[in-house]
Amino acid sequence: MKSNLISIVVPVYNEEENIPELLRRVDAVVVPLGVTCEILFVDDASIDRTPHMLHEMAVADQRIKVLRFSRNFGHQSAVTAGIDYAQGDAVVLLDGDLQDPPELITAFVQKWREGYDVIYGIRKKRKEWWGKRLAYYLFYRLLRASAEGVEMPVDAGDFSLISRRALDVVKSLPERNRFVRGLRTWVGFRQVGIPYERHERYAGKPKYTFLRLLRLAYDGLFSFSSVPLHLITLLGVIVSAASFFAILVVLYFRLFTNLSIPGFASLATITLFLGGIQLLSLGVIGEYIGRIYEETKHRPDYVIEEKIGI
Numbered sequence: 001m002k003s004n005l006i007s008i009v010v011p012v013y014n015e016e017e018n019i020p021e022l023l024r025r026v027d028a029v030v031v032p033l034g035v036t037c038e039i040l041f042v043d044d045a046s047i048d049r050t051p052h053m054l055h056e057m058a059v060a061d062q063r064i065k066v067l068r069f070s071r072n073f074g075h076q077s078a079v080t081a082g083i084d085y086a087q088g089d090a091v092v093l094l095d096g097d098l099q100d101p102p103e104l105i106t107a108f109v110q111k112w113r114e115g116y117d118v119i120y121g122i123r124k125k126r127k128e129w130w131g132k133r134l135a136y137y138l139f140y141r142l143l144r145a146s147a148e149g150v151e152m153p154v155d156a157g158d159f160s161l162i163s164r165r166a167l168d169v170v171k172s173l174p175e176r177n178r179f180v181r182g183l184r185t186w187v188g189f190r191q192v193g194i195p196y197e198r199h200e201r202y203a204g205k206p207k208y209t210f211l212r213l214l215r216l217a218y219d220g221l222f223s224f225s226s227v228p229l230h231l232i233t234l235l236g237v238i239v240s241a242a243s244f245f246a247i248l249v250v251l252y253f254r255l256f257t258n259l260s261i262p263g264f265a266s267l268a269t270i271t272l273f274l275g276g277i278q279l280l281s282l283g284v285i286g287e288y289i290g291r292i293y294e295e296t297k298h299r300p301d302y303v304i305e306e307k308i309g310i
Contacts, residue, residue: 004035005089006109009082011075012096013044016053018201023057025102026094033109040086041096042078043068045305058308065309069302076219077302079158079180083171085310089164093180097201100159107194108161117189120153120160120181125197142221150186153193157181165189176294176301179219222291228284235277 008026012019023039030037041054043066051068058064067081079093090112092105104121111119123136141154158181162170169187170180185191222228 005087006030006033006035006037007082007086007088007091008037008039008105009042009079009086009091009093010039010096011042011044011078011082012046012050012054013072013075013078014046014048014050015096016046016049018096018098019050019053019057022094022096022098022102025098026105029102029105033106035109038063038065038087040065040067040082042066042082044074044078045069045072055308062309066307067304067310068306068308070305071303073302076178076180080178080301081304083162083167083180086167090161091164091167092161093158095159099198099201100157101196101199104159104194104196105161111192111194112161112163115190116192117163117166118160118184118187118191120156120184120191120193122153122193122195123155123157123198124195150182152182152185153191156193160184163189174295175223176299177219177223177291178301179223182223222287229288232281232284235281239274239277 008030010022015022019041026037026039041064043051043054045068054064054066054068058066065085067085069078069081082093083091090109092108094100094102094105100121108119136155160181162184166184166187166189170183173183173186
């Protein structure tokens with residue numbers, strides 16, 4: 001029978017209003033399960049009372065452990081640090097804003113005991129503004145359609161439980177630009193999704209700006225797919241074929257008719273169109289080259305300023 005030690009990894013950034021309620025709800029879930037748990041908070045250099053609050057809680061409760069970053073490294077780096085330091089035989093990834101219900105951990109643990117290695121939540125409903133819902137809807141379907149060699153689950157975020165053997169494989173993967181929900185899927189093993197309704201934040205303001213969400217989407221798309229490069233090739237073939245056809249048309253009118261083809265407007269339009277394609281192509285290629293450059297520097301994903309209870 002598997003061990004009962006469960007690690008709950010909670011990345012936080014300025015979540016002083018949510019942490020007490022999160023702990024209350026986690027306790028209400030963990031106690032009936034009869035498992036031993038550690039709660040590992042990864043503080044992404046919060047500037048409110050979050051560090052002080054976590055320090056007091058860790059001193060008072062031996063289950064609570066804290067990692068504090070030297071600066072803000074981002075959500076995925078915080079998740080990665082939690083994965084690196086978690087000691088449990090299964091690890092739950094849970095955001096600190098309470099949009100993902102801790103009560104679902106009960107179903108996660110039940111599936112884990114049935115032999116599943118990765119159990120992830122599937123967001124069937126989202127109580128967020130329509131623009132964000134639409135963006136996520138399109139992103140997950142684009143990622144699923146373009147991912148190569150792996151079938152990405154739709155509408156599945158980081159909220160999940162990962163067994164120790166699957167987690168060790170995730171930890172061993174060397175890339176720096178980590179898209180954890182993609183790596184979790186890539187490792188394989190027995191996986192299952194559980195649908196749930198995603199709520200609004202319990203308190204506070206969202207920490208993911210539009211630019212951060214866009215960066216996360218880029219990481220997911222460029223880390224698991226070379227489709228953008230294939231599309232550039234396809235676009236090049238199409239433009240070349242269209243250009244060849246246009247040359248034939250121009251030669252025909254030039255050699256066999258007395259008609260003249262207007263020059264400046266059409267030439268300017270074609271030039272701008274081709275210039276746009278070239279810039280787009282350079283941008284896509286630059287994304288891949290930039291990621292290769294980041295990997296070659298071998299910098300760590302994060303720097304820890306303080307450890308409490310670890």
